[in-house]
Amino acid sequence: MIQVLKSIGRSFSSMKWPLTAVVAGSLLASPATAQETIKIGALYPLSGAVAKSGEDTLNAIKLAVEIINGQHPELNIPFAKTTGLPRLKNAKIELITADHQANPEIGAAEAERMISQRKVVALIGTFLSSVASTVSTVAERNEIPFMTGDSEATPLTERGYKWLFRTTPTSRDQARDFFVFLRDLNSKTDQKVKTIAVVHENTLWGQEFGKSMAGHFKDFPEFTLAVNIGYQQGTTDVTSEVQRLISAKPDVVVHASYDAEAILFAKTYKQFNFTPKGVLAIGAAFSSSAFRNALKSDANYFLVREHWALDLADRNPLIGEVGQLYQKRYNKAMDGAPARAFQAMMVLADAINRAGSTKPEAIQKALKETDMAPSSLIMPWEGVKFDAKGQNTKTRGIFVQTINEAPATVWPFDMARTKIVWPKPAQ
Amino acid sequence: MSAPSVNKGLTFAGSPIKLRNIVLFFAGVGILYLIPQFLDGKPFELRLLTVIFLYAVMGQSWNILGGYAGQISIGHAMFFGLGAYTSTIAFLNFGVNPWIGGLLAVAVSALAGVLIGIPCFRLRSHYFVIATLVVAESIFLIFSEWSFVGAAIGLELPIRPSGWENFQFHRNKIPYYYIALTMLVVVTIFVIWMERSKIGFVLKGIRDDEDAVRSLGFSPLRYKLIAMAFSAGILGFCGTFYAQYVLLIEPPTVLFASISVIVALIPIFGGIGTVAGPIIGSVILLTISEYSRVHFSGSGRNVDLLIYGALIMVFAAYCPGGVMSMISSLRARFRKGAV
Numbered sequence: 001m002i003q004v005l006k007s008i009g010r011s012f013s014s015m016k017w018p019l020t021a022v023v024a025g026s027l028l029a030s031p032a033t034a035q036e037t038i039k040i041g042a043l044y045p046l047s048g049a050v051a052k053s054g055e056d057t058l059n060a061i062k063l064a065v066e067i068i069n070g071q072h073p074e075l076n077i078p079f080a081k082t083t084g085l086p087r088l089k090n091a092k093i094e095l096i097t098a099d100h101q102a103n104p105e106i107g108a109a110e111a112e113r114m115i116s117q118r119k120v121v122a123l124i125g126t127f128l129s130s131v132a133s134t135v136s137t138v139a140e141r142n143e144i145p146f147m148t149g150d151s152e153a154t155p156l157t158e159r160g161y162k163w164l165f166r167t168t169p170t171s172r173d174q175a176r177d178f179f180v181f182l183r184d185l186n187s188k189t190d191q192k193v194k195t196i197a198v199v200h201e202n203t204l205w206g207q208e209f210g211k212s213m214a215g216h217f218k219d220f221p222e223f224t225l226a227v228n229i230g231y232q233q234g235t236t237d238v239t240s241e242v243q244r245l246i247s248a249k250p251d252v253v254v255h256a257s258y259d260a261e262a263i264l265f266a267k268t269y270k271q272f273n274f275t276p277k278g279v280l281a282i283g284a285a286f287s288s289s290a291f292r293n294a295l296k297s298d299a300n301y302f303l304v305r306e307h308w309a310l311d312l313a314d315r316n317p318l319i320g321e322v323g324q325l326y327q328k329r330y331n332k333a334m335d336g337a338p339a340r341a342f343q344a345m346m347v348l349a350d351a352i353n354r355a356g357s358t359k360p361e362a363i364q365k366a367l368k369e370t371d372m373a374p375s376s377l378i379m380p381w382e383g384v385k386f387d388a389k390g391q392n393t394k395t396r397g398i399f400v401q402t403i404n405e406a407p408a409t410v411w412p413f414d415m416a417r418t419k420i421v422w423p424k425p426a427q
Numbered sequence: 428m429s430a431p432s433v434n435k436g437l438t439f440a441g442s443p444i445k446l447r448n449i450v451l452f453f454a455g456v457g458i459l460y461l462i463p464q465f466l467d468g469k470p471f472e473l474r475l476l477t478v479i480f481l482y483a484v485m486g487q488s489w490n491i492l493g494g495y496a497g498q499i500s501i502g503h504a505m506f507f508g509l510g511a512y513t514s515t516i517a518f519l520n521f522g523v524n525p526w527i528g529g530l531l532a533v534a535v536s537a538l539a540g541v542l543i544g545i546p547c548f549r550l551r552s553h554y555f556v557i558a559t560l561v562v563a564e565s566i567f568l569i570f571s572e573w574s575f576v577g578a579a580i581g582l583e584l585p586i587r588p589s590g591w592e593n594f595q596f597h598r599n600k601i602p603y604y605y606i607a608l609t610m611l612v613v614v615t616i617f618v619i620w621m622e623r624s625k626i627g628f629v630l631k632g633i634r635d636d637e638d639a640v641r642s643l644g645f646s647p648l649r650y651k652l653i654a655m656a657f658s659a660g661i662l663g664f665c666g667t668f669y670a671q672y673v674l675l676i677e678p679p680t681v682l683f684a685s686i687s688v689i690v691a692l693i694p695i696f697g698g699i700g701t702v703a704g705p706i707i708g709s710v711i712l713l714t715i716s717e718y719s720r721v722h723f724s725g726s727g728r729n730v731d732l733l734i735y736g737a738l739i740m741v742f743a744a745y746c747p748g749g750v751m752s753m754i755s756s757l758r759a760r761f762r763k764g765a766v
Binding site for chain 1: 468469470471474568571572578579580581583586597598669672673674675677679680720721724725726729731732
């Protein structure tokens with residue numbers, strides 16, 4: 001027994017010096033590394049059903065932080081040429097990430113922990129609007145700015161919160177884009193659209209969209225709602241839905257569907273020879289690579305309302321730069337959701353830089369004063385400017401059409417590189 | 428239990444509880460009531476303890492039906508969700524105070540439990556399990572589409588000033604801790620009483636041999652319904668607590684199958700059919716899941732869930748009776764060694 005103790009003692013005494021050296025070294029090194037990082041908490045769903053989207057989105061935020069922190073003289077993205085934020089003595093951003101598991105309770109708890117225990121100066125997230133709802137409440141109570149570039153539910157910014165800022169358009173604004181687009185299209189073609197059918201899946205996203213669409217008809221009296229069809233997400237047969245559509249004879253169908261059902265609907269339309277003037281969709285499902293691979297040439301001419309497209313790089317070189325960096329870093333093409341999150345992080349960094357301080361009130365004030373020009377954005381928006389509720393008022397959507405099995409931006413017409421194919425040719 | 432559950436005179440009384448255990452129980456509770464004094468500025472730890480208490484209560488309630496009566500349900504999320512929706516709808520539409528809403532939630536959930544129990548208890552063993560799963564899934568789907576209850580979008584509770592009268596506490600969440608702890612103490616005392624009462628003996632009899640219980644002149648259905656009502660009612664109040672704590676309820680977070688699984692897993696892991704089982708299960712499972720989440724989840728590699736899942740698998744393989752059975756077998760071995 002004594003032998004054992006002695007040997008333990010020996011090993012300790014032999015360890016003593018290197019240990020002290022390490023401690024001393026870390027003490028000496030700490031002032032340099034601890035130099036005023038700006039802590040920002042990022043909350044995303046990294047497990048569960050939406051984990052993939054959560055990861056892609058968080059990756060874009062990480063990329064934004066890398067660009068801000070590092071020195072990239074070759075890039076024209078804001079903050080790329082300098083290290084850190086210039087007005088804060090080049091302080092770097094430290095991103096603290098967490099998985100909220102798509103659970104509003106865990107999201108709120110994480111937000112609270114980040115604020116009081118990790119001392120973050122701002123929060124960003126959360127992809128899911130239900131989680132954004134509870135996180136924004138925590139942020140409001142603790143008076144910490146919360147930026148969302150990807151939670152779309154309209155009511156979030158209807159609550160009059162003072163610490164919530166949203167760069168992305170609400171689901172209501174996104175639904176409105178369909179009407180603006182169709183009105184614009186009607187002014188340009190003889191194939192006028194009068195009746196619209198709405199088909200949506202029945203989870204939160206689809207229900208919100210269906211409601212938002214229905215709310216716009218009174219502002220656009222030239223259109224009437226032919227039929228509004230909700231279906232169960234994950235269904236394997238949509239025959240009855242398509243038969244209802246056929247009997248309603250709409251000019252266009254507007255979809256809110258996920259990948260699998262998008263493919264199913266497109267196939268069933270073909271089977272029943274249902275040929276409206278156009279099939280439009282919100283979200284990427286009707287132009288995703290899964291959709292194109294499954295349907296080949298039948299994937300052509302579907303129209304998707306998107307936030308962002310890589311082919312806009314001709315008009316805006318920033319899009320090309322970010323798109324390439326993302327592709328190189330994550331070996332995956334960037335799409336609308338990550339692009340939006342990237343933009344939100346940039347807007348937040350811009351505000352913190354202008355505030356010249358990490359005090360939450362200063363950041364909030366700077367966010368309220370935000371007025372960014374289109375040239376500094378990677379989104380095809382008219383700018384970033386928040387209203388009193390914290391909603392960005394200068395958003396704009398684009399429409400992307402699959403032509404020759406590749407997506408191309410076709411609207412707004414002044415931005416489009418490719419001419420829209422309208423009406424949808426029967427195949 | 429030492430008392431015979433079947434004897435001629437049919438007297439029902441457990442062996443008296445030792446004074447030492449009563450003292451220990453209340454001393455432990457006393458310490459738990461003092462803990463928040465040391466948790467100022469530590470929301471993570473405060474929340475962890477609050478959630479541990481909440482899940483321990485939920486585990487206790489499942490245990491009444493699943494552990495004592497042996498009726499395994501994997502649909503208990505429906506009672507939790509019904510409770511959350513009852514008090515929230517009562518508040519939003521009729522301005523009912525959430526405390527009264529909580530009592531309504533107990534009533535609605537217990538009633539739902541009885542109504543669902545009447546047909547489902549005609550089924551035994553795995554058929555009953557499947558029935559509970561299917562009913563819960565149907566309720567989930569109905570609530571996801573029914574616009575009166577907010578459909579898939581859910582319901583948000585308006586923020587009221589912090590205070591006991593509003594059952595809302597914002598900046599300082601310590602009252603939630605006290606409420607959850609009190610729920611746990613009350614429910615645990617209730618379960619201890621129930622275990623030693625006539626109901627407890629009959630329920631255990633049903634679990635071991637339903638036909639034998641019937642032959643003694645008891646109606647198994649009646650006692651199963653009593654267990655279901657207790658179980659569902661307690662979960663109903665837990666639902667109200669959750670709604671007031673999070674202030675947002677939606678089908679995926681209050682009615683989803685994952686809640687049914689966790690409320691069953693906690694007592695099974697801790698020790699099915701024991702008073703301490705749900706508490707031990709809740710402490711161990713939530714501590715592991717929360718600390719692993721905080722430390723590993725940010726990487727996006729789901730390490731936290733892997734650790735959590737692996738631990739449950741190891742435990743299921745080597746200790747199927749739960750922590751309590753491990754403790755008692757260790758104790759037996761120790762005694763044997765000591766002799």
